[in-house]
Amino acid sequence: MNEHATLLLTALYYTLCLPVYTLFRALALVLSPLYYGLQFVLLPFIYLARFGSRVIVFPFVLLARLETLYVYLGVAGIIGVCAGGILYFIFSALKSTFNLDSYDEGYGVTAAEYRAARCKRKAGEDYASAPVLMDTSCRFKDFRLLKQRDLLAQTILEEDDSDY
Numbered sequence: 001m002n003e004h005a006t007l008l009l010t011a012l013y014y015t016l017c018l019p020v021y022t023l024f025r026a027l028a029l030v031l032s033p034l035y036y037g038l039q040f041v042l043l044p045f046i047y048l049a050r051f052g053s054r055v056i057v058f059p060f061v062l063l064a065r066l067e068t069l070y071v072y073l074g075v076a077g078i079i080g081v082c083a084g085g086i087l088y089f090i091f092s093a094l095k096s097t098f099n100l101d102s103y104d105e106g107y108g109v110t111a112a113e114y115r116a117a118r119c120k121r122k123a124g125e126d127y128a129s130a131p132v133l134m135d136t137s138c139r140f141k142d143f144r145l146l147k148q149r150d151l152l153a154q155t156i157l158e159e160d161d162s163d164y
Contacts, residue, residue: 095101
């Protein structure tokens with residue numbers, strides 16, 4: 001390097017940088033007791049802030065640990081949805097191509113519905129013809145069914161003594 005440039009840089013260092021550096025060192029020396037005292041007073045709040053920040057960041061840390069599983073399940077879900085959609089469209093196209101739509105015709109009245117309607121009709125006819133005397137055959141059947149479900153009508157089986 002040039003001798004004049006070296007001399008110029010040395011002069012700038014000693015006239016600008018060294019006094020600023022010395023001033024900051026003196027300021028730090030004077031303010032250090034205040035800094036340490038303030039740090040001692042604020043220490044519980046600093047620990048509380050650290051704890052709060054760790055609680056807030058914890059879900060993200062957990063997510064980072066489970067990132068591989070998260071990516072695996074996400075890709076599996078996307079593949080499953082795509083495969084299901086493709087299969088749905090293929091089978092719907094085949095179904096419409098070969099006219100495989102099965103239209104279930106409404107079934108007629110079941111036996112139980114027919115019996116209930118007949119019993120109701122019979123009760124209405126009997127009531128209209130003889131208001132005092134009423135056919136109780138339907139009621140008797142219902143009563144008999146209710147009686148069969150009664151706890152006292154059931155047989156209680158005794159248990160055999162066993163070795164276990």
